[in-house]
Amino acid sequence: MYAALKVIHLGSLVLWLGPALGSWLVLRYMQQHEGELSPATAKVYRVFFWTLTLEHIALVSLLLSGATMAFMFGFISMPWLQQKLWLVLLIIVPLEIVDIWLGNWKVNRLITARSAGTALTPRQQALVQFYHKGFTNLALITLPATVLIIMWLAVSKQVLW
Secondary structure (H helix, E strand, O other): OHHHHHHHHHHHHHHHHHHHHHHHHHHHHHHHHOOOOOHHHHHHHHHHHHHHHHHHHHHHHHHHHHHHHHHHOOHHHOHHHHHHHHHHHHHHHHHHHHHHHHHHHHHHHHHHHHHOOOOOOHHHHHHHHHHHHHHHHHHHHHHHHHHHHHHHHHHHOOOOO
16 A cells, blocks of 8 residues: 555656646747747647646645555654655645646636637736746746755655754
8 A cells, every 4th residue: 555655646746746847848938939929829828727737636646645645654753754744834835826826727717818819907917927927936946946855855764953
């Protein structure tokens, strides 16, 4: 049972980080070379939003498989795991909640409406820009560093402080 949960946990980690980052890089390329409003960019947006959904399903699987292993096998009392959980709860979960709200709901609906011919208000355009620039840049700095620390804790089983 432990081996199966570990495979699910690691597979979920890959699906959480990989596809969304890859599709975001393709989207950025299309925005820069074809333009934000091009039909090609609109197609890439659809794939991007689909991979965001996959990313967030994988995150739920990652959290559930990790929690199951922690409680089922008694790891929850280990200091390294407690530090790992603090990082997850204080950094990753809040970022992902904002990502779900913006990426899967607000910005997705705005881009879909824009692709159907609806002009966005300046405030709506600012929200799309915030998601693609400010929020995404914050996540691109914060998540890799946090994930590396979490991986260090998981592999070394040593506490940071």
